Amino acid sequence: MTELNNASIAAAFDELGDLYELDGVVQYRVIAYRNAAKAVRDASVSVAELTRQGRATELAGIGKTLDEKLRALVETGDIPAAQKLRAKYPSGLRAVSHLPGFGPKRARRLYDELGVDSLESLRAACERHELRGIRGFGAKVEEKLLEVLDAGVDGTPEPRILLSRALTLGEQVVGALRAHPAARQVELAGSLRRMTDSVKDLDVIATASDPAALAAALTELSLVDSVGSAGENSARVTLHTGLKVDLKVVEPDQFGNVLQHFTGSKAHNVGLRELMVRRGLHISEYGILDDATGETTRCATEEEVYARLGLPWIPPELREGRGELQPGVELPELVTLADIRGDLHCHTVASDGRASIEEMARAALARGYEYLAITDHSASHGFGNHVEPAELERQIERVAEVNAALEGIEVLIGTETNILTDGAPDYDDELLARLDWVIASVHTSFGMGERAMTDRMVAAIEHPWIDAIGHPTGRKIETRAGYALDMERVIEAAARTGTMLEINAAPDRRDLDEIHAREAARAGVRILVDSDAHSARNFELLRYGIATARRAWLTKDDVANTRSWPEFAALRKRARAAAQGPR
């Protein structure tokens, strides 16, 4: 049997939550399943393994009952309660309940009264005007529903947009609005401000001398394709790219409350309100109501909001309900882009990059870097753009020449060597030993089982000349899941051998992700944040790797390439082995 990963366990809990909701159980029970799904999804260790060890209840939100359900899922591959409910409610009903404006209650009513059990039977019922006879439904609902069904909406969520793309657009929108004479403050909020992997839409919060004028200004931007609404203090538009933008113009004395509210996340805000209600404070986007005095406090800044709640200001990247609100928690001083002093993963024309060694080195120098490793693809890359051993010998010479010619930066000769299916690199050790730096990545045979893939990765980690693992899970955001990997074993091996693990900053990778990076750092693994630049401009992409590092609670000290070259050089596995002398 294939190993149950956390994502599939979370999906099982979400499904069971939906089914219970259709069944009409008390809402808090449904919420418990949703919370459990999030806890499993956010868990940094294998929940299946945790369950087998009898430790699943250590997760917040997993109690006796959910532990039993977990055991059934791990042992049999399914949960008996889910099987029963699936037999009771046709699978098409879940799709109906996920239509816009629909939920479990309305789906259930149509099922009970009209026998609607799929999108097809729902359409038929609409066309026969049967819905208007049901309490709570009318002609308008039928009309809208047919529109939605004709548009091909099927209840599955719309694909999310990669952060890099949304942020580029968001910064253009914000820049344009800030330039407007009526604008005072203009800030991005929402998941974009939290720097999540991808976003659904874009929230902008502003203050202005003339709110209606600023709202109108948004609708007139050349980026805008269509205007949904524009009012006295808000506007909603869709950009040419399909991204929706929501602007809210608020009073300056509540800017802090609104910005905090719309930055989220939902989990953070719910957690914050639950925590504060016990202290007699009720938080909303309009202010903080104190039970004791009956007065509502409005805050001009977010700092004031958190201060009024007795908390330090929490960086947006940490607002995910992942422990940032736990009493007594010490918030880390997060790593910043300015802390980075070198990049250990980039490509040149020798493989699939666009620039020469010198161009890359000069660009790195211009960014203020103290070191740069040239790491072209190795001999079996498989996409045509690879470096044969003889070519790598010539790269060693070229890099030495550039390094000698350039003042102020250490240009390192490295490679991004492929990890073959047995875990070996695809250059021989003698050649690898002559390099300054070796990063190793999986680029082939993604389909191996978890055991074999993990063995492969651990073997690479244990290799004496492999200094770091590049994009360790191989995931592509919104496109493909990573290959099957037991990350606990990978992290343990990396910590034991002093092998670094990368946060690859390519915006569609951000791999390691924030969950694994946080766990790796906790285990004592040195984390790299690398651009994987394929052109001089690509060094800019490092900000997305830094965003992931911050979401992983990493400090400057957790990230290896915040160090000076001499300090970093000494941290490399090859340097540590040399320091220990011959074995």
Place this chain on the structure above:
DNA sequence: GCCGTTTTCGGCCCGACTGTTTTCAGTCG
């Protein structure tokens, strides 16, 4: 179904919007 500076029972976040209703349930963020 979970959980505990109101702890083993009785709570469990906040407000807007929508379409249907004469006072509100359900959905959404």
